[in-house]
Amino acid sequence: MVSFVSSLCGKISPLSLKEYKDNGGFDGLQKAIFHMKPHEVVKVIEDSNLKGRGGAAFPTGLKWKFISMENSDEKYIICNADEGEPGTFKDKILLDGCPLQIIEGMIIAAYATKANKGYIYIRGEYPKTREILLKAVEILRDEGYLGDNILGQEFSFDIDIRSGAGAYVCGEETALIESIEGNPGRSRFKPPYPPSEGLWRKPTLVNNVETLANVPLILSFGADEFKKYGTEGSRGTKLISVSGNVVNRGVFEIELGTTLKEIIYDICGGTLKDKKLKFIQLGGSSGACIPQSLLDIRLDFDELRKYSIGLGSGAILVVDESTCIIDFIKNTMEFFKHESCGKCTPCREGNRHIIKILDRIQGGEGSERDIELLKNISLLMKEASLCGLGQAAPTAIFTTLKYFGDEYKEHLKGYCRCGICDMKGREECK
Amino acid sequence: MAAKNVKEGEVAMNMDKRIIKIIEKIGKTSDKLIEILLEVQKQSDENYITEKELKIISKELRIPLSKVYGVASFYSMLSTKKRGKYVVQICNSAPCYVKNSKEVAKFFEAALGIKMGEITEDGLFSLEFTSCIGACDLAPAVKINEEIYGNLDRDKIYKIIDSLRKEEK
Numbered sequence: 398m399v400s401f402v403s404s405l406c407g408k409i410s411p412l413s414l415k416e417y418k419d420n421g422g423f424d425g426l427q428k429a430i431f432h433m434k435p436h437e438v439v440k441v442i443e444d445s446n447l448k449g450r451g452g453a454a455f456p457t458g459l460k461w462k463f464i465s466m467e468n469s470d471e472k473y474i475i476c477n478a479d480e481g482e483p484g485t486f487k488d489k490i491l492l493d494g495c496p497l498q499i500i501e502g503m504i505i506a507a508y509a510t511k512a513n514k515g516y517i518y519i520r521g522e523y524p525k526t527r528e529i530l531l532k533a534v535e536i537l538r539d540e541g542y543l544g545d546n547i548l549g550q551e552f553s554f555d556i557d558i559r560s561g562a563g564a565y566v567c568g569e570e571t572a573l574i575e576s577i578e579g580n581p582g583r584s585r586f587k588p589p590y591p592p593s594e595g596l597w598r599k600p601t602l603v604n605n606v607e608t609l610a611n612v613p614l615i616l617s618f619g620a621d622e623f624k625k626y627g628t629e630g631s632r633g634t635k636l637i638s639v640s641g642n643v644v645n646r647g648v649f650e651i652e653l654g655t656t657l658k659e660i661i662y663d664i665c666g667g668t669l670k671d672k673k674l675k676f677i678q679l680g681g682s683s684g685a686c687i688p689q690s691l692l693d694i695r696l697d698f699d700e701l702r703k704y705s706i707g708l709g710s711g712a713i714l715v716v717d718e719s720t721c722i723i724d725f726i727k728n729t730m731e732f733f734k735h736e737s738c739g740k741c742t743p744c745r746e747g748n749r750h751i752i753k754i755l756d757r758i759q760g761g762e763g764s765e766r767d768i769e770l771l772k773n774i775s776l777l778m779k780e781a782s783l784c785g786l787g788q789a790a791p792t793a794i795f796t797t798l799k800y801f802g803d804e805y806k807e808h809l810k811g812y813c814r815c816g817i818c819d820m821k822g823r824e825e826c827k
Numbered sequence: 828m829a830a831k832n833v834k835e836g837e838v839a840m841n842m843d844k845r846i847i848k849i850i851e852k853i854g855k856t857s858d859k860l861i862e863i864l865l866e867v868q869k870q871s872d873e874n875y876i877t878e879k880e881l882k883i884i885s886k887e888l889r890i891p892l893s894k895v896y897g898v899a900s901f902y903s904m905l906s907t908k909k910r911g912k913y914v915v916q917i918c919n920s921a922p923c924y925v926k927n928s929k930e931v932a933k934f935f936e937a938a939l940g941i942k943m944g945e946i947t948e949d950g951l952f953s954l955e956f957t958s959c960i961g962a963c964d965l966a967p968a969v970k971i972n973e974e975i976y977g978n979l980d981r982d983k984i985y986k987i988i989d990s991l992r993k994e995e996k
Contacts, residue, residue, distance in 0.1 A: 483920035483959035521865065521904045522960045524973045562861050563903030565958055579858040580894075581901035640922035640963035647964045682921050712963075716925050728924045732958060738901075 398664060401626060401634045402610050403650045406494025412532055414540055417497045423542070425616030429505050430550050438509035439465050442612065445620035446632045451477055451568070451605030452680065452709045453785070454698055457612075460602060463592035464510040467600035472512035474503050474554075475596065475603045477573060478519040478526075481565040482681030483732065484712035487636035487648045488606035492519070492526045495610070496533040500556065502609030504542065505616060507554040510602055515556040518573050521563050530558050565736035569784045570595075570603040572738065583738040584784035607636055627653035630699040635708070637696075641677075641715035642669045651696070658692040661715060672717040676800070680709020682729050683789035685796040686716075706796075721815040722797050722804040727755040733790040744787025747778040751794070761820030763809045772798065839879070845870070846883045857890050860898055864905050873950065874910040874972075881907070903957065911946050911953030913991055915939075916970045919956045922963035931967045932956070934984045951995060952988070 409416040417423070429438050443458025464472060476499060480488040491499060503515050517534075519527045534556050537543045545553045564582045566572045571585035574596050595601020611633060615623045624632045631653035637660065640646050644666030651660065657677060661667065668674050676686045685706040687694065694700060701708055716725065734748035751774055754767045775791030782788045798805060804814065811820050849866050853859050863884060868876050876899055885892040899905045915935055919928050932954075936942055939952050946953040962968035965977020976987055 480961065481959060484922045484963050485959075486961040486963055489961055520961075521902075522957075522970065560862060560865060561902075562865055562905050563957070564901065576861065577858065579856075579860040579890075579898070581898055638963060640966060641925050646966075678921065714922055714925070714963075720925055725921070725924070728919070729921060732920055735903075736958060 399626065399634050399650055399652050401650065402607060402614065403490060403494065403636060403648075405498065406490055409495070411494055411496055411529060412536060414497065414536055417495070421617060422497055422613070423501055425613035426501050426505055426508075426542075427548070429616055430508055430548060430552060435465060435509045435511060438505060438616070441615060441620050442509070445615045445623045447608065447611055447615060447623070448631070448698065449605055450607035450611070450635065450711070451480075452482065452683075452707070454708060457604065457608055460592060460604070461506065461510055463590075464512070464600050464602045467593060469600050471514075471597075471599045472510060473596045473599060473601040474507050474510070474512045474515040475570075475573065475577070475601060476503055476515065476517040476606060476609055477568065477570065477603050478517055478523075478530075478606050479561050479568045479573060480606070480710065481520055481522075481561075481568050481736075482683065482710045482712055484640050484678070484681045484714045485638050485710040486640075487638045487711060489523060489526060490636065490648045491606055491610050492523070493529060496529055497537070498610050498613055499606055500533060500537060500543075502604075502612035503556065504547065504554055505612050506602060506604065506609065508552055510600075512600075512602065513554055515554060516559050516577055516596070517556060518559050518561060518567070518577060520561045520567075522561075524560075527558060527560055534558065564738075565732075566738045566784070566786050569786060572784065573603065574601065581738070583740045584786070586783065628695070628697045628699075631697045635696065635711050637711040637713055639665050639713045639715065641713075642672065642674075642717040642719075643667070643715035644669060654695050654697050656693055656695050657687065657713070660696075660713060661692065665715070668715060668717050672719065675716050675718045675720060675722075676797075678714040678716065678793065679712070680707055681712040681714075682732055683785070683792055684709045684712065686793050686800065687796070688800040719815060721813055721817040722801045723755060723758055723808050723813070724815075724817045726793055726797055727752065727759065729793050730755065730790070733786065737786060737790075741781075741783035741787060743778045743781040744783065744790065747774050747782075747787065748790060750774055751791070758805070758808050759813075759818040759820070761808075761811050761818075765809065768798070768805060768809070842879060843883055846880060847887060850884070850887050855888065857888055860884070860888060860890065860895065861902065861905075863888070864895075864899055864902075868905060872912050874912065874914050874953070875906040875908055878907075909946065910955075911951055912995075913952050913971050915952055915954050916957035916960070917943075917954070918958070918960050918962070918966070918968050918970070920959035922959070923966040923968060926966040928967045931969065931979050931984070934979075934981050935969075938985055938988050951992070 439461045447457040448454040567576045567582040572582040576582040591601040627633050737744045739745045757763050775794045853862050885895045943954050960970045962975045968977040
């Protein structure tokens, strides 16, 4: 474990500007606005090779560059604090523990891209965090870090807090933008992408909480210091949220490049009651289910890509042998069915039909054809859905069919090794 | 009869005033719709937004009622149907599921004598499922209004309900 981006969480009083500054807070911002030109700030972030920590791992510096190149006198910075991916609770640690660091990251982003207004979109499920953020913004406004002429410079930027209201899809940036505009959170057709046309059709930078929290540190310590952490292709640290059938659950900061085995057995103490580990799901419900045999994989963007796996939000759900694959997948797909915004057909209909198939299999009436259908619908959703929600929804199906195909086949024969599916539809059970 | 009408009129006037006050506090622009709906619902003892309230919001913000309703029905945290004073939301996303959230739902149903989606007769509790509430390190977890309760078992669930009932007496 390391302590970089989360180093102040739990160590300082979250809303004390003095304590934050005593611990190096606002060094990054001061360095930027007193000694650097906006394009130089963008260059530092590019050099650091920081990749988005929300799930898509898009190079942050490149995103900043896109927005800084736009010619508009109205630009927006949005902090995506809508972490809704099941099993993810790492942004909450940063938001509650060191909100000033995230806001500092936003102010630096605004200076670098010449934006004048920012929003923090906080998920509705975190009402207490929302209160903390409201206070934090107020404190910084009073102290001249937000508002007109920040620290006496020709640079003005202010932040509003907006609450979500329980919609997973709003973590997708265009749905989030729709929600800030006061609409139902339905993803937009892309292009145009937010860097050119985002909030109110103006250039908009959307960054995840953890991404923004890294920014002040990269500025004050320099890109090289940041690059000391991690691997060649995956620089820095990552907050991971560990949950499920494991001894130590919680948020841990690790260096990118750490293996899953180290995380589960060394940091988290292995499975509960020493039950056999069945799989881990990496990156939340939209992530891959990885069997025990692959736990030597390192959390490194390039290495994961070789296995067509994404790091996602860094959620790690540990599942032991008592969970039935089919029932788990059905639970996952019910989540996506509920959260699908309904705008595009592959996602809206795909999830429903997948659940119908899983019902048949669980009821003991599944056939080989159902497995084929499952594959076909999943592929269609992945290829043709409008946004990441529908594209990633069947990831758990693909990976469990690949690694746990036997268990699907067993169910077709009327047998559930975990005793969870009752197979009541089968002739011999009637 | 006449007296009753006057009284009803007064209640309606008060509702108008209360909502206009909320709108003025949050901001009278269409992008504040979700924040306004959340606040209106929060102030209701029945944790939902009535049709009348939707109509007032629509009129004040100059947004078509269909859109106000569209937003209110899109987001899971907003309800256009009556709920309990305490809305018990049982997380059924994967991290809680592997920690037996199905059992948790059954315990709540038994303790309250209602099924998922129903309200207790005294209007105090209603039961529903929710997607991940970010309390995965405390799974199985539920959210009751703004409070999170985690690491639940049968005993804990009965204790939580008892203590909330006592608060109401």
